[in-house]
Amino acid sequence: MDFFNLHTYGYLFIWFIIYSFFGWVYESLWASFNEKQWVNRGFLSGPVIPIYGFGAVSFVLLLSDINNPVIIYFAGMIIASILEYFTSWAMEKLFHARWWDYHHYPFNINGRICLYGALLFGVFSVIIIKYVQPYVAKFTSLFSPASLYTLSVILMILFITDTVLTVRKVLHxxxxxxxxxxxxxxxxxxxxxxxxxxxxxxxxxxxxxxxxxxxxxxxxxxxxxxxxxxxxxxxxxxxxxxxxxxxxxxxxxxxxxxxxxxxxxxxxxxxx
Structure with a gap:
């Protein structure tokens, strides 16, 4: 991947949005199933959960050249756990509130991450690298450079606007x-x-x-x-x-x- 090419960052951002949307679908469906009613399980108003986007793009950047699914699995566990722990810590520092708590799960670390979640994200990392990302990359390769740039800018404006408005609401x-x-x-x-x-x-x-x-x-x-x-x-x-x-x-x-x-x-x- 050529990091000196501007188009590379356009692809990365669109992948980030796609996987953030996939994460939002997964979390919302799971929460809705447990609550027996529809739950928009996202911090932002839009249908995205950024931590899933960051995690998936991290998998793609760090694990794509690895062929052994066992290594991908354990590396994915570590990457996702570090990301989730840091996100929980950062949000607590910023908003003085803890948005999720795994204290009731066995083998948790300060309630921020737990073994169950790490095992699950390990599975996700293998699925993404081996099965999902090839199709996502093929889909985004269909965009012309101009279309890629335009779509990236539009999505970035929407994402930043949503983030700013949400942070203001939470601080209020x-x-x-x-x-x-x-x-x-x-x-x-x-x-x-x-x-x-x-x-x-x-x-x-x-x-x-x-x-x-x-x-x-x-x-x-x-x-x-x-x-x-x-x-x-x-x-x-x-x-x-x-x-x-x-x-x-x-x-x-x-x-x-x-x-x-x-x-x-x-x-x-x-x-x-």
């Missing part, structure tokens, strides 16, 4: 969660004080204190923020909550849980 959602987390912390302190007070009184007095605590929650900033902020979530933010049910945040996990619970209530009302 992060701000909402931070605000809600602050309110939760304040209310928790107040609740702990009331619980300590609750233990001092007789049974008949405790009922009134419980009612006061319930009313206090409904009057609190936490409750108001849940009503105000969740009701204002747009479709993209709601889609992200649906697409990533294992979303976690060490910084504002209470807020994440409450927003996700509120989303489930919203979804249940719509299904009635």
């Amino acid at each position: 959602l992060k701000e909402r969660m931070q605000e809600l987390q602050k309110a939760i912390t304040i209310y928790r302190q107040q609740a702990e004080e009331r619980i300590a007070e609750y233990k001092k009184y007789r049974q008949e007095q405790r009922q009134q204190i419980l009612l006061n605590m319930k009313q206090g929650f409904e009057d609190s900033k936490v409750y108001a923020l849940l009503k105000e902020k969740f009701g204002d979530l747009d479709n993209h933010e709601k889609r992200l909550l649906k697409a990533f049910p294992n979303l976690r945040s060490r910084e504002f996990d209470d807020a994440v849980i409450r927003i996700k619970n509120k989303y489930q209530e919203y979804k249940s009302r719509r299904e009635k």
Whole structure:
């Protein structure tokens, strides 16, 4: 592959988009099967999951000259695991949230990658190198240089635009969660004080204190923020909550849980 030829990068980018689309189809169908309803299982709005594109193109660049499928398999496992671990770490650093978590799988590393996923991606690497990439390369070779350039530019503009808009949405959602987390912390302190007070009184007095605590929650900033902020979530933010049910945040996990619970209530009302 001639890396001094501009057309090479056009092919690589189109391959990246094709495999990102294949990954989106696989993830969305799998999630939809488990949820018994359609789930757009992607971080971006468009039908692509970039980590699959990066992984597949990495396989093509690094493993295409290897003929032994066993070597391809284990090399694919390593490449995919490194890529997935780095992606999980980078997204957590950027958004202060963990978008997937493999802690419930055996042989995981910090919940970012697991043996099951690595074995599966090893299979994907063999399938891509031996069976899929020859057809993808043959298909893209049909484009004239002008068509290749035009298509690459159009797809790149769409991809970059989608990425920028999605990152802005996620950062906005992060701000909402931070605000809600602050309110939760304040209310928790107040609740702990009331619980300590609750233990001092007789049974008949405790009922009134419980009612006061319930009313206090409904009057609190936490409750108001849940009503105000969740009701204002747009479709993209709601889609992200649906697409990533294992979303976690060490910084504002209470807020994440409450927003996700509120989303489930919203979804249940719509299904009635």
